[in-house]
Amino acid sequence: MDPGDTLKHAIETEARALGFAAVGVTRPDAVAQAGARLRAWVADGQHGEMGWMADRIDWRADPGALWPAARSVIMLADAYTPAADPMAVLDRPRRAAISVYAQGVDYHDTVKKRLKRLGRWLIERAGGEIKVFVDTAPVMEKPLAAAAGVGWQGKHTNLVARDGGSWFFLGAIFTTLDLPPDAPGRDHCGACRRCLDICPTDAFPAPYRLDARRCISYLTIELKGPIPRELRPLMGNRIYGCDDCLAVCPWNKFALAANAVYRARPETGSPRLADIACLDDAGFREVFAGSPIKRIGRGRFLRNVAVAIGNSGEPRLIPSARRLARDADPLVRAHGVWALGRLLPPEAIEAEAAAAEEADPMVLDEWTAAVSRQAPSAAG
Incomplete structure (x- = not known):
């Protein structure tokens, strides 16, 4: 086996031992088209008040510009599959619907700790330098994960995997090591448009395109001021995020068991x-x-x-x-x-x-x- 492939196999074995559900490798320059789409999206104003999208768009559009020394990007997926139907609470109007990902501990902390552990292991095993990122830096995790073969970006713009469904957190390890890249993920959405049709606020003007200004996750989390009055009746009892487009994905029949650290807490389940x-x-x-x-x-x-x-x-x-x-x-x-x-x-x-x-x-x-x-x- 090629030394690079041997190291990749070892990385996958170690990542799974740390609880990650999937791992793939890509190049920093593998998402040029995603960068162009990002620029067009921001130019159209569909990012809403998320000024940080525009402020560091050059880094976000080009991972190589974020850290020019990086030669490979290791993408990792952490499953948080719900134990019960997350849509059931929508029929209980005196209860609050909280997005599945927010019902347990903060994934920023749990994923980053394990990325650092994997990164330290990698340095000890093969040398080089690393940087780790979990949704707090200008990194387009979903296009990179698709380029690394972890899955593909569905019509709802979220990552979908044939052997894992839609319930994933993503983390990235940038490394100076030159690792063999994986083949990119293939789109398997076909003619299905369940995720588009279920959206309560019609936040998808077209497949694979999200208008964040109408997205309930944006309205309840990112928007700082008043929620537009015409959108309020469409939100139902969703008070933090929205799982509708994820929950209806038919690939969820292959969803992996959630990492145990993300078990819902009673006070954040459906209070x-x-x-x-x-x-x-x-x-x-x-x-x-x-x-x-x-x-x-x-x-x-x-x-x-x-x-x-x-x-x-x-x-x-x-x-x-x-x-x-x-x-x-x-x-x-x-x-x-x-x-x-x-x-x-x-x-x-x-x-x-x-x-x-x-x-x-x-x-x-x-x-x-x-x-x-x-x-x-x-x-x-």
Whole structure:
């Protein structure tokens, strides 16, 4: 066996011993077409408020520019396949739907630790230098993983594998070692468009193209300000991310068992909206310690909770909506007012609006819209 192939086999064996589900190798210059697509996507403004996409686009579009000394990129997949149907909670309006990946520990920490362990092993075994990346640097992990043969980017733009489905975290090890590259993954989506048709907000203007501005994951996680009013009714009870396009992929019948570290915690599985709506800052930080949810902060989190409450149709959640409409954070108040406007009859919301002592323009606009039962685009 060629020495390079021998080392690759050893890398795969060590990676699987560390819990990774798949591993592949590619060159830093293997994703030139993905870089061109990224530039066009950003030029169209479909990245929304994710300014970091544009700020370091040259590095993101060209992995070789990120670290010119790199000769190979080792891509690794970590499975987080859910134990139960993640769509079931969507029929429970008093519960919150949290994306599967965020129900356990923060993958940034768990994946990076094992990448570093694998990298140290590689240096001890074969020398060279390494850099490891997990979703926090300007690296296009999904195109690189496809180029490394780990899978292919499906029509929903996420990675899909014939022998692993859609539930993966991705990590990268850049190395100065010259390793034999794997063949790129072949697209096996065929005529299927389940992931496109299931999207609640029509965030896919075309197959293989995502308009992040309409994506619920973007709206609940990346967007810092008010959620556009016309999109709120489409979000249902999804308060952090959205799994719909992943969950319907037919290749999930081959999904691998999840790494045990990603087991859902009770408080982040499908919590009751009434319970999480009353979290103060200390409570929020305590409940979501060690979870990726903590990254968005209490304000954005309760903004999302307010939208779910407004979509619930549950009169029993009116006290929770009222609490949010009186929150100290104007972003939370604004969406709490929207929730009240969805749950209270017209005469009741008029009385609430008349009694409100409000000076913030964003919140005042929500009161006006709630009273009129209209949704002008100025809100979002």
